Amino acid sequence: MEKAKLGNISYGEQYINTRRNAIRKELIKTSKNIDSGVIDTISDEDLKILFYLYDKYFFENYFINNFKGTINFALSRRMSKSAGSTTALKSNWAMPEEKEKYEIKIGVNFLFQYYELSREKTVAGIKTEDSLHALLITFEHELIHLIEFYLFGNSSCKKRRFKTMAENFFGHKGVYHSLITKSEILSSNYGLKIGDKVSFVHKNKIKYGYIYRINKRATIYFLDRKGIYIDSKGNRYLKAYISLELLKKE
Ligand SMILES: [Zn+2]
Structure with missing residues (x-):
């Protein structure tokens, strides 16, 4: 896949579900921490594994084969509203790709608190089945941010471009989550x-x-x-x- 084509990805619902399930199974198999749909321990390394699984199943290994910059993955215990965040630490059209640096953070409390109240929990308009499912959809949302930053130098999930990509890539119907907060x-x-x-x-x-x-x-x-x-x-x-x-x- 060429860089320019990354923005035009569009998959059908069945394709997305099959791929997402494959990622889920492979993550459980590969991770030292996650061994079922219920996440009770997780590390930064798991996010990295997840990234390369998405790269393989959704982006034709574009990132592992072509991307020259750096992407950091981190879990945060401090996030209380957003379940994830993506920042472009250095993103500039004039800079060589080698210098581009991104960070994807996932709010780990949302995963650990997932079962504290037994109500429906949606992420990006998708009803989640368990905390691993919530992690995958949250991660997908962050991947759209990453690709927007990478392709266009800016990203906003309130804007139409983001929403279109999120729907085309992963079948997302929204940009918010209703996961359980501490408050x-x-x-x-x-x-x-x-x-x-x-x-x-x-x-x-x-x-x-x-x-x-x-x-x-x-x-x-x-x-x-x-x-x-x-x-x-x-x-x-x-x-x-x-x-x-x-x-x-x-
Ligand atoms: Zn967002």
């Missing part, structure tokens, strides 16, 4: 969600407020005469970070 687990454990009216004790007084955000603790805006945040009705609020177990739903 969703916390809210579900404590029965609290963003926007809820809550009370808590602050300096020996009961305070009333709203949940604005949930991370490790909840961000609360609570009514207080000395508040510096003022709503449209003139109510004054202060902000506090409170552990979820100290909040009472009103």
Whole structure:
């Protein structure tokens, strides 16, 4: 395959599913960590294996045979919203390909937390069957970013070019995921969600407020005469970070 043709790949649904299944089986066979559809341990090396499997099954080994730059693969424990990210560390039309450098990162928490809530989880508009399936679809999304960067020097999954490629390459129907986030687990454990009216004790007084955000603790805006945040009705609020177990739903 020539570089220019990389952008024009278009496969049918059955072809995509067959190839994706082959990748899945081969990854399980090759990986030192992944031995089923349930991922409980994974390394950067697994992402590299995955990349060359996609290269073989979807890109006619274009990358292993032709690409002269560098691609790093890394797992991240810090990603809390995006399940993956791709950056072009050095991408410039005038530069020789040898100097091009890309990085694909996968948010590993989304894989480990996959089973914490038993609801449907989609990635890129595809209903996922298990955490390995979620990894594959997330990885595919990142591969489109990589190829866009490589071919055009920029990439955005909000734009039409990306969406067309994602649909043609991998049958993706969307660009978002509904995998389980840490804040969703916390809210579900404590029965609290963003926007809820809550009370808590602050300096020996009961305070009333709203949940604005949930991370490790909840961000609360609570009514207080000395508040510096003022709503449209003139109510004054202060902000506090409170552990979820100290909040009472009103
Ligand atoms: Zn994206």
